[in-house]
Amino acid sequence: xxxxxxxxxxxxxxxxxxxxxxxxxxxxxxxxxxxxVAEPSEKxxxxxxxxxxxxxxxxxxxxxxxxxxxxxxxxYEIIENEYKSTDSVYEQKTFISHITTVEDITxxxxxxxxxxxxxxxxxxxxxxxxxxxxxxxxETFEDSKALYEYVNTYKGLSFFYNKEEKTYKKVK
Numbered sequence: 001x002x003x004x005x006x007x008x009x010x011x012x013x014x015x016x017x018x019x020x021x022x023x024x025x026x027x028x029x030x031x032x033x034x035x036x037v038a039e040p041s042e043k044x045x046x047x048x049x050x051x052x053x054x055x056x057x058x059x060x061x062x063x064x065x066x067x068x069x070x071x072x073x074x075x076y077e078i079i080e081n082e083y084k085s086t087d088s089v090y091e092q093k094t095f096i097s098h099i100t101t102v103e104d105i106t107x108x109x110x111x112x113x114x115x116x117x118x119x120x121x122x123x124x125x126x127x128x129x130x131x132x133x134x135x136x137x138x139e140t141f142e143d144s145k146a147l148y149e150y151v152n153t154y155k156g157l158s159f160f161y162n163k164e165e166k167t168y169k170k171v172k
Contacts, residue, residue: 031118031133031135031137033117035147036098039144040098041074044073048123049069050068050171052170054166054169058169066078066080076096078110094112097109099121102152102155106121106122107155118151130166130168132164134159
């Protein structure tokens with residue numbers, strides 16, 4: 001009887017592990033590139049500066065948030081603040097970022113430690129929505145011109161982005 005209980009426990013753990021692996025495969029990260037979509041050329045939009053909380057977390061005690069500051073006239077300093085309840089502190093990641101508009105769609109090139117993470121960004125004065133460019137892209141690009149052409153070709157297709165977009169509300 002004890003052997004059956006052990007086998008049953010192992011079976012349940014294995015099933016939980018399979019579900020976790022499946023979930024991790026579904027949850028993507030933004031596309032990572034050695035080069036940006038284009039070099040910085042668009043002036044900082046003052047409307048993006050400030051503190052932004054994910055819309056579904058507004059009003060929570062310790063929400064995750066972005067603090068967006070002006071880095072220079074063409075770039076932003078974006079500080080991602082993720083609350084770690086186990087330590088009761090915010091973990092921060094800093095990105096030096098810039099905007100690139102490809103026809104009528106705006107992309108955010110978020111640079112950290114030599115890599116660019118690419119997002120589509122739609123915004124107005126009170127909200128912005130981030131759409132991660134899918135990490136399912138196998139191509140790598142050695143220069144921004146080639147990446148720009150690739151983004152221009154596929155920017156309007158839904159599968160060019162990960163499924164889950166996030167909307168943020170300006171709180172300060």
